[in-house]
Amino acid sequence: SYELTQPLSVSVALGQTATITCGGNDIHYKNVHWYQQKPGQAPVLVIYRDIYRPSGIPERFSGSNSGNTASLTISRAQVGDEADYYCQVWDRVIWVFGGGTKLTVL
């Protein structure tokens, strides 16, 4: 089965740029989606189909996908961006999630 690999944690200084990666075999052939999840809350879609932002998501959030790695980039990081972030793809007939990355804003 298809596997997605994310770093357990990423730290970023307030106002700086954070990049969270999602590794998978030839992932560039797949559409990658990203969710933000804060404690006790349901996931929130922040990027879909690699690069698109849903309405209401700040432009500071962007995505890319190339080779074996997809990335979520958060510019001008804010305290409110602290959360777990999950990548997700569709593989054949199932959804696959990455293990999640905890973003800490210092």
Next chain:
Amino acid sequence: QVQLVQPGAEVRKPGASVRISCKTSGFDLNKYPIHWVRQAPGHSLEWMGWLNGGNGNTKSLEKFQARLTLTMDTSASTVYMELGGLTSEDTAVYYCAKEETDGDYAAYWGQGSLLTVSS
């Protein structure tokens, strides 16, 4: 607006079954797949299965196939997830989520239902 409403919490004993509802509104349930995703405490999101709102067909992860049943009541705009043979490892928050038309992702999620399996 689109909403998916789930019960807050359920408690079951090991070996029992649970049925969790997901009441939808703001869209035509017959036109969208509904997915179920769970999250054990301190763990990642785990996809369980999906139900095709148009024809009622379902697909689930192999590990759940023997004990997972997904159904829908169109007249009530509600989807149900029933999981049998519960063990403590099924303790988790269970989410329903609406798949979007243009891709295999979910922009709308239920608030989650906490299932606790304990003797």
